[in-house]
Amino acid sequence: MAKGARASSIKANNTALKTKVFGPIETARTERLSAKLLALAAAPRPSTQKDAGDVSMDVEGKTTPLVIEFKLNSVVDAAAPAPLKSALKVTKQADDMEVDKDTTQAPASSKPSSGRIEKKRSARSRSSGIVFPKYKNGKKVGTKSKKSGFFPYKxxxxxxxxYEAPGFGFGATPPKAPFDKIVFMVVDALRSDFVFSNESAFTFTQGLISKGAAMPFTAHATSPTITMPRVKAITTGSIPSFLDVILNFAESDTTSSLAAQDTWLAQMKAKGSGKLVMYGDDTWLKLFPDTFDRADGTSSFFxxxxxxxxxxxxxxxxxELRNDDWNTMVLHYLGMDHIGHKAGPRSPNMLPKQKEMDGIVEQIYTAIETQKHLQDTLLVLCGDHGMNDAGNHGGSAPGETSPALVFMSPKFRKIFAGDESPIAATDEFQFYETVEQSDIAPTLAGLLGFPVPRNNLGNFIHQFFPMWRSVDDQFHLLVSNAKQILKVVTAAYPASLFGEDSPQDCQNPSSDIERLACDWKLITAQLENRGEIFPPHTDPLFYDIVTWLRHAQDIMGSAASDYNMGKLYAGQAIAFLSQILASVPAAPVRRTSYPLLAITLSYSVMVFASSFVEEEHNFWYWAASGWIAAxxxxxxxxxxxxxxxxVVVLAGLRLTRRWNQTGQKFAGEPDIARTFLAEHTTLLWALVFAMYMxxxxxxxxxxxxxxxxSIAKGISQLLAVMAAAFKVAFTHEDAPELLDWAASKVxxxxxxxxxxxxxxxxxxxIGLALAQVIGAEYLAEVRRHRFASTRTIHNLLTLFLITQSRATNIPLIMIFSAQFHLLHNLDLNLIEVTITSIIFQYTSFFAFGGTNSISSIDLSSAYNGVSGYNIVAVGILTFVSNWTGPIFWTSATTIMLLRLxxxxxxxxxxxxxALQTVFAATSLCFVMIACTELRSHLFIWTVFSPKYLYSMAWTIGQHLGMNIGLGSLLFWLGTY
Structure with a gap:
């Protein structure tokens, strides 16, 4: 869905670019090319023996052979007027008659040229492969950096x-900027429809759009759609590393700082025209230490x-609006993101929050209109990412990758007639024109008057070119943007490709980067021989440069960083070794472990298919049904x-698989938790209270x-009442729409x-009760109640898991408890217990709404009992709330093992x-192999990399921490 939405938005953008911005572009192109080609056909051919087949150009007094190979766009070819076709024919005849004859005299060191001038304009690249550059020194990419593994920093x-003179007749002095101050307002998780749709409460902002004082866009945010990498993209214009997913959750991390990188914040500080102030998400303070003169940060995870x-x-x-000593004010609001995590985009708190944010926009815009020292201030409203139907983010669903972006100023009324606002909502969340989030950095550079950040991969948003009346100024900005991106490209790929004497065949380029180099040489030749200056909307050269920028952005956006193949293979070897070592103690039961072997191999092979990774829950649901049938x-x-x-267990499985719609294909479809129970709140709380009872x-x-x-009964009732009261109060704050009249009274x-x-x-x-059980059994002279004590610990753990679960998922634990009771009474052997444990751990994970996408991580219960950010406490609570089902089955399996x-x-x-480790090591090994072998796959960062992170969590957190750690502890308490 995300890929289709992106493709359709790009197609719409290209259509709008041709029709609205460049006007009669094809007519102007064909007329000018006809004249140039006719003149070229009539011109005398080179008569020198050296490079006789090449067209010579005099550049700065030097005669340099220039090979230009260039094909007309198929669209232009099809619709070319007679003069152009005639020119092409004449050129070909001249080429056949004279130029080809001279190529035999060319030096052996130079590649013969056909002499034909063929314009090659390919469509925007859609290559799914990740291109690995061959560096100048000839070394392969994997040996470039020895400190990077699968998630390297770019x-x-x-x-x-x-500022540098871009050349081609342009000076070093940049065009005068229309703004000197900026208020950059980030509303976390501001999905595009929250601002632009007819269901939005941003009424003032929509009024500015319709009046022409605001220019709206949908900003495409690449995966991973979480705050830290998105802020990096917005400020540097580059593509962040996927490793930022981990750093985003480790708030104390400082290795992700952008202090050493060029950003538009650093450029605004270097201007020295004012101070920088920031209020809101303290991610900005971690990314930009010592950058802001005044700041007040807040934790983004509470x-x-x-x-x-x-x-x-x-x-x-x-x-701050009254102060005149700043040139940059950053505001980052977190409330909307918190509402999404807690209750989803349809929460009753969402519209009031939108209205609140719209009021802030009105307050700032009114000050810009009325206060003299703010008259040259640009207001930017944007989201760092969006959210999906569950209110989460991190993946690549359309709602997650489509935040809103609005530029606001009274000055825009001179160039923008306004647009319809609001407009009807769409499932793809594409409103107005879609731009890349990295396009923000170069656009701000032009509008505020500072050099484009060095690592930028974004393009200046073309709708703002009319802010400069001079055509030279507009071309100056565009060419400067292209030269800056060229430096980034030549730092990753051989610079010789873009030289005038590069050896590649531009008639048949073998790769996207060679095609990009050929197109750049064509643009360079056109810039060097520019004659009359035409307005951008009719100049084909302007369109050529914009197209080249987009192509370069595509290539660099999909290009991989250096992989340390040594580390990758070493990790695979260690995982494979652990698999072998685990197989040794499992040898006594290998003859009866064929069903486990079949499940392990089936699951391991599955991870090589992106669709199976996205829909992994189906594998486990079918495996569970098949196992119970056996x-x-x-x-x-x-x-x-x-x-x-x-049969009853099988019926329970049928319920659990419909409890939460998960995966990608049917995400957001009606299910029991979010659809049925949300509409039948009385039944919901009857089930919740039944679980507590x-x-x-x-x-x-x-x-x-x-x-x-009597005392045991009193303790049990007190714990149940306290836990139930907390859950009711928590739901009252988290999702009050789920409360019925009885729960509201409570x-x-x-x-x-x-x-x-x-x-x-x-x-x-729960902790005191746990201490009493363990202490009493340990101090007892005769330990007659070890098994009963273990059951008590299991029930206390279940109460803790209920506390960490959403109200709509609590009935699932009751189903698990019933299934456990029934399975416990079966005469299962060790292999059957192990298989049952593995299957039900994974099944319960997906039944709770888990997926292999970062966006499914549930943070709603991560702060239960925590008044501030504590990475250890929040980390444990986050893991427990997301792995509630597997933890339950770990404890339940231990009781079945004690019976054995x-x-x-x-x-x-x-x-x-040993059997659990064989499964864990084998699956992890195959995931690592899949990520290594498929590192050039289109979905390596959106599907396979998140799967690898989840495999790490399953192996380290669930297997080592729960199955081995917790399971061994419970088993020891039941046997010592």
């Missing part, structure tokens, strides 16, 4: 850009706060009761074996304590861990 040009986090920004705005077939011969138990009954009946029954009766205090109360209560041990089977835990 190399960058150091230093601060300075998602429970919708209001204070934005009020902390807004309270500084009136005072158990039904096995038990049917011995007992109909056990077969019926398996079930847990309370389990604790009071078998838990706390060393305490009197929320009203329990007011008076903050959510942090309540969550801490639940956690402390009690039946007399030896080395149960050892063999279980």
């Amino acid at each position: 190399p960058f040009l150091p230093g601060l850009a300075e 998602v429970a706060d919708f209001t204070e986090v934005d009020n902390n920004v807004t309270r500084h705005v009136p005072e 158990l039904i077939f096995k038990t049917a011969r011995s007992s109909l009761t056990t077969s019926f138990s398996c 079930w847990n309370c009954y389990s604790l009071s009946s078998t838990g706390f074996p060393h305490l009197p029954r 929320a009203e009766l329990t007011t008076g304590f903050s959510l942090v205090t309540r969550a801490r109360g639940v956690f402390i209560g 041990r009690a039946s007399g089977e030896k080395n149960v835990l050892k063999h279980y861990i």
Whole structure:
């Protein structure tokens, strides 16, 4: 869907570019080319023996052979007028008659030229391959950097850009900028429809668009769509590394700082015309240390706060608008992103938040209109990324990659007649023209009067060229942009390709980069021989440069950084070695492990297909159904009761697979959690309270074996009431639309304590109960209740998992509990327990709404009981809330293993861990191989790289931390 939306938006942009901006471009092109080609046909041919087949040009007093090979655009060829066709025919005849004869006398060191001037204008590149450059020194890309692995940092040009004469008759003095100050307002997760659609509350902004005082765009944000890499793209104009996904969550990280890189913030500071101030997301302070003269940052991960986090920004705005000592003010509002994470884009809090942000825009724009010292101020409103239907982001769905972008100033009324606003919403979230997010940096450079950042890959947004009346100024900006990007291209690819004496065949270029080089030589030749200056909207050269910029942006945007192949292969070797080592202790049970082998190999092969990675949940749902069907077939011969138990488990699986629609193909489709239960809130809370009552009954009946029954019952009820009250209060703040009248009454009766205090109360209560169970059993002279104590710990863990789950997912834990109870009563052997554990861990992960996309990470419960950012606490809570199902089945599996041990089977835990490790190591090894071998795949960063990150989480967090760590601890407590 994302790829189709992107393709359609590019096609629409190209159409608009031809019809609205360049006007009669094809007519002007054909007329001018006809004249030039006719003149060329009539001109005398070169008579010198040296390079006789080449056209000579005098550049700065030197006669330099210039080989230009160039094909007319197929569109122009088809519609070429008679003069142009005649010119082509005459040129070909002259070429055949004279030029080809002379090529035999060319030196052997030079490649013979046909002498034909063929204009090659290819369509915008759609290559899906990642191109690996051959560097000047001839070394392969993998040996360029020894510090980078699969997620390397892209190399960058150091230093601060300075104005340089672009050549071709243009001076070093840049065109005069129309603005000298900027208010850059970022609203986190500001999806395009939140501003432009008829369902938006940005009424003032829409009024500016219709009046011509605001120029709207949809800014395409490449994956990963999370704050840190998007801010990097906005400020540098470059393409960030996928490694920023990890750095985005490690808020204490400083290695991702942009202090050493050229950005438009650094350029504004270098101008020395004023101070830089920033209020909002402290990501800016981490990326740009010592850049801002006044700042007040807030944590971007404390998602429970919708209001204070934005009020902390807004309270500084009136005072700063009165100050005249700054030239840059950055505002980054987080409330909208927090609402999305907590309750999704359709939350009742969303429209009030939009109205609040629109009010800030009105306040700033009004000050620009009325205050003299702000009359040359540019206001930019944009989102760093969007959000999907679940309110998350990080992936490549249309909603995630389509943030809004609006440039606002009264000066725009002179060049912009206005546009329809609001307009109807679309599923692809494409409104007005779509630009790249990296285009912001060079556009600001022109509008504010500073050099384009050195590592920029963006293009100046062509709608702003009319801000300069002089045609020379407009060409100056465009050519400067092209020369700057040329430096980035030649830093990654051989500069000799773009030289006048480059050896490549421009008639049949073998790669995109060679085609780009040939097009650049054509543009250079046209710039050197420019005659009469034409307005950009009728000058074909202007269109040629814009097309070249887009082609260069495509190539550099898809080009990979240096891979350290040594590290990649070393990692694969280590994973393969761990697989072999794990197979040794699993050898005693290998004869009965064929079903596990089949699942492992099937899953491992699957990771090589991008569609299967995106829809992995289907594999596990079918594997679970097939496995339970096999158990039904096995038990049917011995007992109909056990077969019926398996049928009930299978029915539970049917419910869980429809609980949350996940993956990419059917994401956002109706499901039980977000559609059915959201409409039947009474049923939802009946199921939620039933789960709490079930847990309370389990604790009071078998838990706390060393305490009197009455005390055990009282503790169980107190914990259940505290946890239920917290969940009701949490939902009241998080998603009040899910509360029915009874739950609302409960929320009203329990007011008076903050959510942090309540969550801490639940956690402390669970911790004290856990300590009592372990301590009482450890101090007992005769340990008769070890198994009961383990069941109690499992129930306490279940209560903790309920606390970390969304209200709509709590009934899932009740289904898991019922399935566990039924499976526990079956006579499963070790292999069957292991297979059941693996299948149900993965099935439950996807049933809770998990995917292999970064956007499915749920942060809604990451701050339960946390009043500030603590990377350890938030990291643990985030993992628990996203791996709730697998953690539950880890604990449940341990109880089934204890039963196996009690039946007399030896080395149960050892063999279980060995089998789990074989599966984990094999799957990780195949994922690593897939990422290495498919590193040039179109979806390497949007599909396979997130899958690799999730595989790391599964291996380190779930397997090592839960299956081995937690599982071994519970097993030890049940056997010591």
